[in-house]
Amino acid sequence: MLKSIRSEQATLGMYVHSFSGGWLSHPLWRSRLLISSEQELTRIRSSNCEIIIDTAKGRDAPPPQSIRAPVSPAPMRASGRFGRADKVRATELAQRSKTIVDAMFADCRLGKGVPTTEILAVVDDIASSLNNMAAFISVTRLKAQDDQTYTHSVAVCALMINLARELGYTTDAARDLGMAGLLHDIGKSTIPPDILLKAGPLNEAETIEMRRHPVQGHSILSATTGVPAVALDVCQHHHERLDGSGYPFGLKGEAISIATRMASICDAYDAMTSIRPHAAGKSPLEAVTEMESADGQFDRALLFRFMGSIGVYPAGKLVRILGDRLAVTLPHKGQGMDPVFRTFYSTVETRFLQHCDVILTDCLAEGTTVIAEDPGSWFSESWPTMAARIMAGERPVRPT
Ligand SMILES: [Fe+2]
Incomplete structure (x- = not known):
C-alpha cells in the first residue's frame, strides 16, 4: 500500500x-x-x-499522532483574472517588447547579429511583470499576420519564465530561459517573407525551407557574444520531439534537454492558442488537452507543471494537493476561472474522505505544488469510471 x-x-x-x-x-x-x-x-x-x-515493499511508518482538520474550500483566486488596468499595462509592455524583437529580426536580416543588451532588457521587463503575467500571456495570444513571429517570441519568453518559476528555478536561470524563449525562432529572420508570412499551409518546398530555421538560428546565435548556452540549445532543438518525430535531427528522449522540452511545450502551446486575423485559435484548455493526448511528443511531467503555471487542467485528472490529499480536477468553468479540485482521499490516513472542493487560490498556487499522480499506483478500480463517479458527487467504493 x-x-x-x-x-x-x-x-x-x-x-x-x-x-x-x-x-x-x-x-x-x-x-x-x-x-x-x-x-x-x-x-x-x-x-x-x-x-x-x-509498505508492501518496505517498512511501514507509525500511525500519525494527530489527524489534520478538514480542509475548507479556499476563496476564489484573484490573480487568475485581471482587470482593465492590468490589460492596458500588459498590452503596452507586449507592444514595446514586440517592437524591439521586430528590430532584432531586421538587424539579423542585415547580418548585424543579435543586440543582446536590448534583448536582455526586454526579458527583464517581462520577468518583472510577474504580478501581471496572466494578463501578459493573454494579450500576446492576439497576433497580426505581419508581426506574429515577433509576438510569438515575446509570448514564448513569458511562458518560459512563468514555467521556470513554477519549477522553482533561480531568478538567473529563469532569465536565461526567458532569453531562450525570446530567441528561439531567430532563424526565421533568414526565411523569405513570402513563406514566413504566408497565410495558408506551406507546400513541400516551403516546408523544407521553413524547417531550416532552427539550424540557421543556432548559427546566428553562435556568432553573437553574451547569449547563454541554454538559448543556443533551445534555438537548435525546439522542434525536436521526445518520440523522435521532430526536426532537424530527429533526437529522442534523453538526448533532448529539459530546457528544450520546456521550450517545445511553450512554443506549441502559444502556436495553438494564437488568435490570428483568420484563425480563432484553440482555447488554453483545448490546447493542453490536445498536447497531453499527443502521446510521446511532450514530456508529460513537464506538461503537467506547465498546466499548473497557466492554471488550466483538463477535467478528470488525479492529482495530489495540500500535501496528502488526492483529488480529481473538475471541469473548467471558463477563461479566467481558477481550477477546482475535488479532494476525496487522504494519503496519510489511507482512507476516503468527504468530498471537498478546493479552488486554486493564490495561497495554494504559491505555497503548494499540485502533483500529477498515477491512478494505477493508488487504486485498482478503472480510473475513468472512478473519476466520473467522484465528479458526479458519489463517494468511491473502496480503496486498494
Ligand atoms: Fe520554431
Whole structure:
C-alpha cells in the first residue's frame, strides 16, 4: 500500500515510491529505492519534502499522532483574472517588447547579429511583470499576420519564465530561459517573407525551407557574444520531439534537454492558442488537452507543471494537493476561472474522505505544488469510471 509521509519520518528499510514534486525536483536521486544506508536516509530526511512509501515493499511508518482538520474550500483566486488596468499595462509592455524583437529580426536580416543588451532588457521587463503575467500571456495570444513571429517570441519568453518559476528555478536561470524563449525562432529572420508570412499551409518546398530555421538560428546565435548556452540549445532543438518525430535531427528522449522540452511545450502551446486575423485559435484548455493526448511528443511531467503555471487542467485528472490529499480536477468553468479540485482521499490516513472542493487560490498556487499522480499506483478500480463517479458527487467504493 502506498502512504504519504514527511521526509523526516523516513527510516531505514522503507521503500520510497516517489517524492513530492516528482523526480524532476530531485534529479540526483534514482527513481524508487529501498532506503538501505545511513547516507541515503540522511539525504532523504534533509530534503524537507513529502515522500510516498510502499509498505508492501518496505517498512511501514507509525500511525500519525494527530489527524489534520478538514480542509475548507479556499476563496476564489484573484490573480487568475485581471482587470482593465492590468490589460492596458500588459498590452503596452507586449507592444514595446514586440517592437524591439521586430528590430532584432531586421538587424539579423542585415547580418548585424543579435543586440543582446536590448534583448536582455526586454526579458527583464517581462520577468518583472510577474504580478501581471496572466494578463501578459493573454494579450500576446492576439497576433497580426505581419508581426506574429515577433509576438510569438515575446509570448514564448513569458511562458518560459512563468514555467521556470513554477519549477522553482533561480531568478538567473529563469532569465536565461526567458532569453531562450525570446530567441528561439531567430532563424526565421533568414526565411523569405513570402513563406514566413504566408497565410495558408506551406507546400513541400516551403516546408523544407521553413524547417531550416532552427539550424540557421543556432548559427546566428553562435556568432553573437553574451547569449547563454541554454538559448543556443533551445534555438537548435525546439522542434525536436521526445518520440523522435521532430526536426532537424530527429533526437529522442534523453538526448533532448529539459530546457528544450520546456521550450517545445511553450512554443506549441502559444502556436495553438494564437488568435490570428483568420484563425480563432484553440482555447488554453483545448490546447493542453490536445498536447497531453499527443502521446510521446511532450514530456508529460513537464506538461503537467506547465498546466499548473497557466492554471488550466483538463477535467478528470488525479492529482495530489495540500500535501496528502488526492483529488480529481473538475471541469473548467471558463477563461479566467481558477481550477477546482475535488479532494476525496487522504494519503496519510489511507482512507476516503468527504468530498471537498478546493479552488486554486493564490495561497495554494504559491505555497503548494499540485502533483500529477498515477491512478494505477493508488487504486485498482478503472480510473475513468472512478473519476466520473467522484465528479458526479458519489463517494468511491473502496480503496486498494
Ligand atoms: Fe520554431
